[in-house]
Amino acid sequence: MKIAILGAECTGKTTLIQALAAALELRGQSALCISETLREWCDAHGRTPLAHEQILIAHTQAQRVLQAPLCDVLLVDTTPLMTAIYSDIVLSDASLYPFALAHHGVYDLVLLTGLDLPWVADGIQRDGKAMQHQIDARLREILQGHGLHFSVVYGSAENRCSSAMAAIDQCAAQRASGPTPRPSDQPRWQWTCEKCSDAQCEHHLFTTLLASTTAQHP
Secondary structure, rough: OOEEEEOOOOOHHHHHHHHHHHHHOOOOOEEEOOOOOOHHHHHHOOOOOOOOHHHHOOOHHHHHHHHHOOOEEEEEOOOHHHHHHHHHHHHOOOOOOHHHHHHHOOOOOEEEEEOOOOOOHHEEEHHHOOHHHHHHHHHHHHHHHHOOOOEEEEOOOHHHHHHHHHEEEEEEEEHOOOOOOOOOOOOOOOOEEEOOOOHHHHHHHHHHHHHHHHHOOO
């Protein structure tokens, strides 16, 4: 099973992946973590990438997943989709979306980290809380626009891990039973707020963030 953990900067993605790996191994499942290429690139170069350097980062992130050794669960710290979104918003370059969306199809489950954690600056690629909200809104907009399902995790580290494990178990059960036909009138994209199990709560948050982004970038 391939699981992508997506989210804006400083939303606890790496912490969640580490907790999930430990929880899965306690259950006797082998878990492999794929680290974030961008973070390693910035650490190695001492700066953030230029527009023409983004494509290599996106391709490297994808290759790490495609070439990973076999295991029960592959936990991936961001995907090329995050690179495409940052390229779009920060560098005004939308050219990476086709590749990023094509690669997105390899994942069985997408977990999105919420914005409820306190902001903590970490590393040179951190752009601030306003950018965090803008990236989160665009990410949700892209996922919604392409009918890509995701599960949102909120709360403490323990709650996030528990919610994520529940999503993993549900995904595993669905894979075991095979694909379920979708009625023609059922929306392609849906989500559940993992903190309160109220989809409207997550819907209101998404709508607010999207409205904020639209106002800044008409």
